[in-house]
Amino acid sequence: xxxxxxxNPAQHREQREPEELHTPIGWPLLVVFLGIIAxxxxxxxxxxxxxxxxxxxxxxxxxxxxxxxxxxxDGAAVYAGNCAACHQATGMGLPGAFPPLAGSxxxxxxxxxxxxxxxxxxxxxxxxKGSLYAGVMPAFAQLEDAEIAAVLTHVRKSWGNAAAEITxxxxxxxxxxxxxxxxxxxxxxxxxxxxAP
Amino acid sequence: MSLSxxxxxxxxxxxxxxxxALLVWALxxxxxxxxxxxxxxxxxxxxxxxxEDPATPSAARAVMxxxxxxxxxxxDSEELFExxxxxxxxxxxxxxxxxxxxxxxxxxxxxxVIASIKLHLPDWLVQEAVLTFGRIRPAHLNVVAYGWxxxxxxxxxxxxxxxxxxxxxxGGHYAIAGGLIWNAGLIFGxxxxxxxxxxxxxxxxxxxQTDIALVIGGALAAVPLILTLIKKRVGHLYVxxxxxxxxxxxxxxxxxxxxxxxxxxxVDQAMLNWWFAHNVLGLWMTPLxxxxxxxxxxxxxxxxxxxxGLSLIGFWALxxxxxxxxxxxxIGGPVPTWAVTISIVHSVMMVIPVIAVAVNHHMTMxxxxxxxxxxxxxxxxxxxxxxxxxxxxxxxxxxxRSVNTITHFTHYTVAHAHMGLxxxxxxxxxxxxxxILPRLLDWEWPHAWAISLHFWLxxxxxxxxxxxxxxxxxxxxxxxLDPARSFMESVS
Ligand code: HEM
Numbered sequence: 001x002x003x004x005x006x007x008n009p010a011q012h013r014e015q016r017e018p019e020e021l022h023t024p025i026g027w028p029l030l031v032v033f034l035g036i037i038a039x040x041x042x043x044x045x046x047x048x049x050x051x052x053x054x055x056x057x058x059x060x061x062x063x064x065x066x067x068x069x070x071x072x073x074d075g076a077a078v079y080a081g082n083c084a085a086c087h088q089a090t091g092m093g094l095p096g097a098f099p100p101l102a103g104s105x106x107x108x109x110x111x112x113x114x115x116x117x118x119x120x121x122x123x124x125x126x127x128x129k130g131s132l133y134a135g136v137m138p139a140f141a142q143l144e145d146a147e148i149a150a151v152l153t154h155v156r157k158s159w160g161n162a163a164a165e166i167t168x169x170x171x172x173x174x175x176x177x178x179x180x181x182x183x184x185x186x187x188x189x190x191x192x193x194x195x196a197p
Numbered sequence: 198m199s200l201s202x203x204x205x206x207x208x209x210x211x212x213x214x215x216x217x218a219l220l221v222w223a224l225x226x227x228x229x230x231x232x233x234x235x236x237x238x239x240x241x242x243x244x245x246x247x248x249e250d251p252a253t254p255s256a257a258r259a260v261m262x263x264x265x266x267x268x269x270x271x272x273d274s275e276e277l278f279e280x281x282x283x284x285x286x287x288x289x290x291x292x293x294x295x296x297x298x299x300x301x302x303x304x305x306x307x308x309x310v311i312a313s314i315k316l317h318l319p320d321w322l323v324q325e326a327v328l329t330f331g332r333i334r335p336a337h338l339n340v341v342a343y344g345w346x347x348x349x350x351x352x353x354x355x356x357x358x359x360x361x362x363x364x365x366x367x368g369g370h371y372a373i374a375g376g377l378i379w380n381a382g383l384i385f386g387x388x389x390x391x392x393x394x395x396x397x398x399x400x401x402x403x404x405x406q407t408d409i410a411l412v413i414g415g416a417l418a419a420v421p422l423i424l425t426l427i428k429k430r431v432g433h434l435y436v437x438x439x440x441x442x443x444x445x446x447x448x449x450x451x452x453x454x455x456x457x458x459x460x461x462x463x464v465d466q467a468m469l470n471w472w473f474a475h476n477v478l479g480l481w482m483t484p485l486x487x488x489x490x491x492x493x494x495x496x497x498x499x500x501x502x503x504x505x506g507l508s509l510i511g512f513w514a515l516x517x518x519x520x521x522x523x524x525x526x527x528i529g530g531p532v533p534t535w536a537v538t539i540s541i542v543h544s545v546m547m548v549i550p551v552i553a554v555a556v557n558h559h560m561t562m563x564x565x566x567x568x569x570x571x572x573x574x575x576x577x578x579x580x581x582x583x584x585x586x587x588x589x590x591x592x593x594x595x596x597x598r599s600v601n602t603i604t605h606f607t608h609y610t611v612a613h614a615h616m617g618l619x620x621x622x623x624x625x626x627x628x629x630x631x632x633i634l635p636r637l638l639d640w641e642w643p644h645a646w647a648i649s650l651h652f653w654l655x656x657x658x659x660x661x662x663x664x665x666x667x668x669x670x671x672x673x674x675x676x677x678l679d680p681a682r683s684f685m686e687s688v689s
Contacts, residue, residue, distance in 0.1 A: 010635040011280050017360065018435060018495035020505040029507075029556065030221065033549050037214055040542045044210060047538045048203055080680060089683040 073147040075154025082140065083151065091159040097135060099128035102159035109197035111166050114152050115174040116194050118143075121184035139184065145171040206539050213517040217549070220513050224506040279363050284636045286365035287356050290372035290421070292637055294352030295630060297380055301344025308337035327391050335402045336390045342400070342477070343411065344383050346618060348376070349626045350485030351418050354441045356633050357492055358422055361438045362429035368421040375417025382410025398466070400474035401455055408456040412449065419445045436508040437488040443516065444484035451476050464532055468524060475523035478617060479515070479547075486585065486622040487511075487554065489629045493578045494558055497632075498565040507557040514550035518543045525596035528605065544596035547589060555586040573648045577628025580656070584620035591616065603678065609670025612663050619659055627655070 080089070083101075087093050091102035101107050106128060107114055121139035125132055140148060145168040156163040178193075185194075312334045315321060322328040351372075359366040386403030389395065395402040403411070422445055434442075454460070455473035495502050502508060524532060524540035562579060569576045591613055594600050604610060631648060635641055642648060676687035 008281065008284070008636060008639050010641065011277060011284065014280065015496055015499035016276060017280075017363075018437075018492055018502060020436065020502040020508060022506070023504040023560075025221070025224065025504060025506045025510070029552065032552065033217075033221075036546060036548050040210065040214075040546055043545075044206070044538060044542050047534070048206075084683070088685060089681070094685065 073144065073150035075150035075152075076158075078143070078147050078151040079154050082143070083155075086137075091155070091161075095131075097133075099126065099131070099133045101155050102161060104128050105197040107155055108161060108163045110195055111152075111164065111170055112174065112177075112194050113190065113197060114155070115148070115166065115171060116178065116185060116190065118148055118152065119171075119174055120178065120181055122186070122190070123184045124186040126187045137184070141175070145169075145175075202533075202535050206535055209521065209539060210542060213543070213546070216517050217510070217514055220509060224509060280360065282365050283359035283363070284356070286367075287359050287369060288637045290366070290369040290376065291352050291356040291633065293373050293376045294348050294355060294418075295633070297376060298345050298348035298352060298626075301340050301348060301383065305337055305340035305345050308333050308340060312337050326393060332391050332393065332395075335395060335399070336387055338400070339390060339402055340383070340387055341618065342482075343386075343403075346482055346485075346622055346626070348379065349630070350444075350482065350489075350622070351376075351415075353489050353626060353629045353633065354445070354485060355418070355421065356629075356637075357437055357441060357488060358425050361435050361441075361492075362425050362431060364425060364428050364430045366421050367424035367428055371417045371420035375414040375420075377414075378410050378417065379414030382407045382414060385410065398470045400477060401470060403456075405456050405458050408452070412453060412456075415445075415449060415452070419449075435491075436502070436505075436512065437492045439512050440484035440488035440491070443512070444481055444488070447476070447480040447484075451480065467527060467530070468532055468536065471526040472520075472523035475526060476520060479519040479522065482618065482622050483515070483519075483585070486581065486625045489625050490558060490578055490582045490585070493574055493625075493629060493632060494561055494582065497572050497575045497578075498562065498568055500561060500565065503557050503560045507553045511550045511553035511557060514546070514553065518546040518550070522547065522596070525601070528596070528598055528601045541596050541598065545593050548593050551586055551589040551593075555582075558582045573652060574628040574632040576652060577624045577631065581621050581624030581628065584616060584624060588613065588617040588621050603674035604670060605674070606677065607670040607673040608666040609674060612666035612670055615659070615662055615666075619655075620663070624655070627651070 086098040087101050088098070091100060093100040106117065106126075117137065118140045120141070122137040123135070125134045127133075143151075148171045149166045149168045152166045155161065156166070311322065311328075312330060315330045315333065319330075326332070355366065355369075355372055382403070386407040389404050389407060390402050394404055396404055422442065426442070451473050455469055461469050491502065491508070521543040522540050524536050525544050528537050528541070558579075559582075566579075569579055595604055595610070595613060604613075631642070673687050676682050677684070
C-alpha cells in the first residue's frame with residue numbers, strides 16, 4: 001500500500017510495541033501445576049477402576065423409581081415416577097395444560113372411570129373442575145395391575161381426596177371390559193360407554 | 198470399560214501431560230535459544246532499527262551503534278513510522294470487519310432482549326412462528342457468536358497482524374472480500390433460523406449451505422495473515438501472534454468438520470456437536486481475546502509481559518488440553534463414561550494454562566492498576582482478562598460431576614456463558630475498539646463521558662445479569678434435584 005503516512009496524535013502517544021521478559025516461572029507455580037496433574041491422574045484411575053465391571057455411575061438418576069413387581073406396589077412411588085411430571089407432585093396439574101387430580105370429579109367418580117382413563121389414555125377436550133383442557137393423556141396399560149391399582153388408590157386418597165380403594169382385581173376386569181379398544185377415550189365416548197362423573 | 202479404551206485414554210492424558218513437561222524442561226534449560234539476549238536483540242526499546250548488517254566491520258558497527266544510542270529519539274520516530282505504515286495498511290479491512298460486527302452486536306442484543314422478555318412473559322409475541330422463543334434464542338446465539346464476537350475478533354486480529362509483524366498488511370482486499378461473504382452467510386443463516394430451517398444442533402443451527410459462505414469468508418480473511426507472515430520483519434513472534442495464527446488454523450478445522458452433513462448420527466452426532474461447541478469457545482474465541490489482551494496490556498502500561506515461559510505454557514497447555522473438554526456438556530447423558538471422564542480431567546487440566554495466563558497478565562499489571570482509572574481501553578481489557586480467569590476456573594468446577602448434577606439444565610450455565618463471552622471476550626473487544634479506531638480514522642474520541650458511561654452501563658448490566666442467574670441457577674438446580682418439590686417450584 002502506498003499511502004503517504006499521515007500524522008496521527010494517537011500514534012504519537014503510544015507506548016512501544018510489547019515484549020516479554022524472561023522472569024522464571026517459579027517453583028510455587030510448578031508445584032500447583034504438578035498438584036493439578038496429580039489430581040487428574042487420580043480422578044482418571046479412580047474412575048477407571050470403579051467403572052470396570054461395575055454398573056456405570058453416570059446417568060441421571062433423579063427420577064428413577066425401582067418398582068419391585070413381587071412386593072405390594074407403592075402408589076406414591078408409581079405416582080412420582082409416572083404421573084408427577086404432568087399432574088405435579090401436588091396433584092394440582094398445570095393451569096391450561098394438565099388438569100388437576102386433587103378434587104377432580106373424574107378421579108372421585110365410580111372407579112371404572114379413572115381405571116379406563118389409565119388403561120386407554122384420553123385425548124381431546126375435557127372439563128375438569130369447571131375448566132376446559134385439551135391435551136393428550138397417555139395410556140398406562142403397560143403397568144402391572146397392582147401398580148395401577150396402587151397409584152389410583154393413592155390418587156383417590158391424597159390431597160384431600162377421599163374415595164374408595166381400587167384393587168388389582170378391579171384393574172383385571174377393567175382390562176377385559178374394553179379389551180378390543182385401541183384408541184384413547186374422548187370425553188363424550190367415556191361418558192357414553194363407561195359413565196358420567 | 199475395556200482395556201484398549203482405558204489404554205487409549207491413558208495415552209491421551211499422558212501425551213498431553215508429557216508434552217507440557219517437555220516444554221517446562223525445555224524452558225528451564227533454555228532449549229529455545231531464546232535467552233534474555235536473543236529476545237532483546239529483536240525487541241528492546243533502544244534497539245528498534247538496530248544496525249544488523251553482518252558485513253559491517255565490528256569497529257564500524259560499534260561506532261554506528263553508539264551514534265544510534267545517542268539519537269535515542271530516532272528509534273522512536275522509526276517505531277512511529279512502522280506503526281503508521283501498519284495502521285494505514287490495515288485500515289479498510291479492519292474498519293469493515295469492526296463496523297459489521299457492531300451492527301451484528303446491536304441486532305444480536307435485540308434478539309437477546311426479546312428472548313429474555315419471553316422468559317418472563319411467555320405469551321408475548323407468539324402469534325407468528327418467527328417470533329417464538331425457539332427461533333429467537335438460537336438467532337441470538339448465532340448472531341452474537343458469529344456476527345459480533347467472531348467479526349470483531351477478526352477485525353482486531355487484522356489490525357494486530359501488521360503491528361506484530363512490523364510490516365504493512367499484505368492482501369487486505371482478500372479480507373474485505375471475506376468480510377462481505379461472511380456477512381452474506383450470516384444474513385442467510387439468521388434468516389434460515391428465523392424461517393425455521395435450523396440444523397437443530399446448538400451452535401450449528403445455520404444450514405450447511407450457508408456455512409459454506411462462512412468457510413470461504415473466513416478463509417479469505419486468513420489470507421492476509423499468511424501473506425503478511427511471509428513478509429514479516431521480526432525474528433521472534435510475539436505471543437499474540439501465536440494465538441492469532443492458531444485460532445485461524447483451528448477454527449476452519451472445527452467448523453468444516455462439524456458442519457459436514459450426516460457425517461455422524463445419533464449419540465456420535467451429539468458428541469461431535471459439543472466437541473465443536475466448546476472448541477469454538479476455547480480454540481477460536483478465547484485465543485482471539487487472549488491475543489488482544491496480551492497486546493493491549495503491555496502496550497498501554499508500557500511494561501513488558503512478565504514471563505515468556507508462562508506465555509509458552511499458557512499457549513501450549515491450551516492447545517494440548519482444550520480439544521478434549523467438549524463432552525463435559527453431556528455429563529449424565531447417554532454417552533460412554535470414559536469419554537465424559539476424559540473431558541472432566543482435561544477440563545480441570547485447563548486450570549494450568551489459565552493460571553499461567555492470569556499470573557502473566559496480572560503480575561505485569563502489578564503496580565499499574567491505577568492506570569485503569571485513566572485508560573478506558575485498559576479498564577475494559579484488564580477487567581476482561583480477570584473475567585477470563587474467573588470464567589475458566591468456574592468452567593473447570595462446573596465440569597465436575599458433583600457440581601454439574603446441580604448446574605446442568607439451569608440458568609447457572611447461561612450465566613457462565615455470559616461470563617465468558619460477555620465478561621471476558623466482549624470486554625476485551627470493546628477495549629480494543631476504543632484503542633484502534635482513533636488510529637485508523639485520524640480522529641479522537643469526541644466524548645470521554647460517553648466512553649465512561651458505556652463502561653459503567655455494561656459493567657453494571659453484566660453484573661445484574663450474572664450474579665442473580667448464578668445464584669438463582671444454583672437454587673434452581675437444588676430444587677430440581679429435590680423429589681419432594683414439584684418442577685414448577687424450581688422455575689418459579
Ligand atoms: C477452562 C475453560 C472452560 C471450561 C472448563 C468450561 C466449562 C463449561 C461447562 C462445564 C459448561 C456447562 C455445560 C452444561 O452443563 O450445560 C459450559 C458452558 C458454556 N461455556 Fe464454558 N468453560 C470454559 C471457558 C469458557 C469461556 C472462555 C467461554 C467464552 C468465551 C465459555 C462459554 C460458555 C458458553 C457460551 C456455555 C454455554 C453453552 C450452551 O449451553 O450453549 N466457557 N462451559
